[in-house]
Amino acid sequence: MNGAEGLFRPGDSPLHRLAPQTKVVALVVFSFAVAATDREAVWAFGAYAAILVALFWLARIPAGWIMVRSLVETPFLLLALAFPFLVGGATVEAGPLDLSIDGLWAGWNLFAKATLGVWAALLLAATTPVAALLAGLARLRCPDILLQITAFAVRYAHLTIAEVTQMRLARLARCDDPRFLWQAGALARSLGTVFIRSFERGERIWQAMAARGYTGRLPLDVGPAAASARQWTAAMGAPALAAGIAMWTAVAM
């Protein structure tokens, strides 16, 4: 993770230029459409994937980049793989294995929806800087306190990671070699140190903020201008299509 830049990839595509609040709403609508789609409408998931692939192409995001970042859903995929063995009911024979039909569908459902959700989120993250994302959320009246927490988490995660990395290098420089569990004591202690340091830093940050007149409200009128109707229309194109497909499957099934 490269700190507070997050997953943003600088660029000048139409997706990069859209107002952040429109993209947030588009992501939410798209995700709902995907989640609401019947799991047996396999063609619909293909259509959603095609929409996302087209948008990735439009935003000039390479496939390799998406694949590597998609690894975040690995735990879900493992669960999806386990379903055919864990769920009961009618089974189908695949070589030496007896697989539950219901479990296969449940696994597919999880795999398809999780992957599409991750891809859609990656699309937003890759085309929107963190600051713009926060401003967009502010524009959508996301509660102030949540925005403050997110802003601080993003800002200081980077610092904390840098600190952990430096402490690790300093340990290695003194011949620490924590390859085995019983050698992990030093690691645990340095994580403890990072925790205390972060806590103390929090206090210093508060002092620095109070010195500049902070009284509990972050002045976030730095947000973006309102999005035009054209921007909204452009942003909602893909999710509207997805919602249409979802409704079609609901009616047809």
Place this chain on the structure above:
Amino acid sequence: MKALDVAGLGHVYPDGHRALDGVELAVDAGERVAVLGPNGAGKTTLMLHLAGLLEATEGAVSVGDLRIEKRTLAEVRRRVGIVFQSPDDQLFMPTVADDVGFGPANLGVKGEALRERVAAALADVGLSDLAHRPPHHLSVGQQRRAALAGVLAMRPDIVVCDEPSANLDPAARRDLAGILQRTAPTLLLVTHDLPYALQLCERAVILDAGKVVADAPTAEILADAALLARHRLELPFGFSLEAARSSLRH
């Protein structure tokens, strides 16, 4: 009336450590004063008191005609601009411009007026072209200038800098000195960097064990080797006070 008046200020931390023990310090408007002292002398504690960030155990601090108390905190914090030692503690907004706007926005400045203030403060410190970068992508020198801009944007009456030269390379150090000379007519420079104090401040005080133990023109203090040695202060190796003073005169 003094720009800043510290009278009999004492501070005892909850663990019983007495960090300040009857500090007396008065600064006139337009005066630049260095607060010198070894590590642990109470310099940072004193600085936190100047913006009412700690509560005095005894004594009082006044900024202009205002004595620091709960009721006057907001105005005091506008008048006293503190640049903290670690820019990482001070710069926390997503972009430099947002961060510089944080103080004035807290004062209720909005919209176009806010943008103007931010632009002016960034121009003062020479960072206009980095306004939309995240602060942690800047060099330490740039970060410190951004932190100064965040304070200047509040139009303070007095600027307080905590170890501004720490971790700066010589060129960044010189840049910052020039900017402080231009933008902070009334300055309290908290440091143990003696040459920097000489370069920026006509007057200096030595703080040791929570007390002001010397108060004189900076050049005089730096010339008194015995006084410096008593308070664990030292000029850098090879530094020539005479050469420095003559280059200041030119």
